[in-house]
Amino acid sequence: MELRHLRYFVAVAEECHFGRAAARLHVTQSTLSTQVKALEREVGGPVFVRTSRRVELTEAGELLLVEARRTLGQADRALDVARQSVRGETGAVRIGFSGIAVLEGTLVTDLHRFHTAHPRVELHLAELPPAVQVQGLRDGTLDIGYSPDNGLGDVNDLVMRRGARTTLSIAARHDHALASAASIAPTDLEGEKLIVYAADQDDESVLDRFGAEERAHVHLVTSTLGALALAAAGVGVAVVPAAAERIRLPDLVHRPLRDTSDVDVMTLSRPDELAGSVRAFVRSCDRAAEA
Template identity: 70%
Template sequence: MELRHLRYFVAVAEERHFGRAAARLHVTQSTLSTQVQNLEREVGGPLLARTSRRVELTEAGKLLLAEARRALAQADRALSVARKSVNGEIGEVRIGFSGVAVLEGVLPADLRRFHRAHPRVELLLTELPPAAQIQGVRDGTLDIAYSADFDIDNVDDLVLTRRVGTSLSIAVRRDHPLARATTVTAADLMDEELIVVAADEGDETLLARLQISPREHRAGIHLVSGSLAVLALAAAGAGVAVVPTPTERIALPDITYRPLHATSTGLDVVTLNRSDELAGPVRAFLRTSAAAGSPRVTHRP
């Protein structure tokens, strides 16, 4: 039995006339009659009682009509759901992000534009270190990553788009000596316990970004899981937090921010996604974010 057999039968049952049903379906009357007869053979008995003027339903036909209507409605609903998913109208988008993507406004702006256009798509957000975001996109537990560009050199299998550049600052307790400095350089950090959001091999990545040799740095590096944890430890006097400059928008009672002046201390906010993405909602999100501005795609596998 095919869906078209049910559609033909329902049309005849509702019109009670083969000619009107054939016109409604845009098929010939002989084609319609043949398809209904095929359905009756498959059922094993008559569904319609034909007269010269009308068509009446048999008892089996009445039972089949109710079930056929339900089956056709469910099939139409299934097709509609599939189309909406392909078009990105329903479903979900799983996003991993670093705090800097929020503070720079890149992620909130993309979320706002997408939600306005696709309000029925669920947006699932998780703050993660860069390495965990990359792994999540690779293994399919995340769809898109919004990351700082620490430790993202080996991503040849993903599409990497640079969204915005930013600089670095330090966050310290108000009573820390560096809180009184006008400017801070990498040399000023040689004897300081540094606090930074963890990336894979994040301590070496940070020191390389600051152009500090690990052998020259005489204190330790404290790796933590998120932006607020960095500031909490700095406020507790546990060390000097190295943070993206937009973090200065977070005002805490015991924290002072100072700009960090050193060679190559900037960083980029980047997005990462799979090049062979098939999910409709994710593809729609990528189209929306790409249309919002002029991101630079620096790598596409």
């Protein structure tokens, strides 16, 4: 039995007339009659009593009408749910992010814009180091990543979009010698214990930036908030995005770091994404970037 048979049957039952039902379905009356006969063969008996003036349901037809309407309603709901998913109106988006994406406003702006347009889509967020985000995108446990461009490694198999750009600053305890400076140059950091964000605790790219002889003076952390907490405690001075100044911690001051390259926030996703909700999120980000 096909859904088409049930739709034809319901139309005839509701119109009580083959001609009117055929016009409603935009088929010929002979086609409709053929389909109803095929249905009756599957049922094993008549579902209509045909007279010269009207069509009436048999007892079997009355029972079938209740179930047919229920079945067609469920089929329509299933199709509607699938279409909503394809359009990105339902489902979920799993997002990994680094703190810089929140501080710079990139993540919050993207989330607000997407949620306004797709309020029924669930958004799941987890703060994760860049390397973990990349792995999550590859193994399917994440859908979108927000990460600084440093520490990503080889991501040629992923789609990257450049977002906000930020400069670096130094966060230090208020009584630290560097706290009184208007700005700080990299040479001013010689001999200092540096607290640096890294993708993981063995991030060679971060260590190499400070030279092999300085490795004993570099403390790697995997969150901006952790770096600020250590700096406020006097463990060392933290190299953080300038936007980290928006996080106010007791006894902590921020100073601009001169003569260093900027940091870009990258949005990461998979090519050829299948999930409608994720595709909708990516489209939302792309349209914002083009505006």
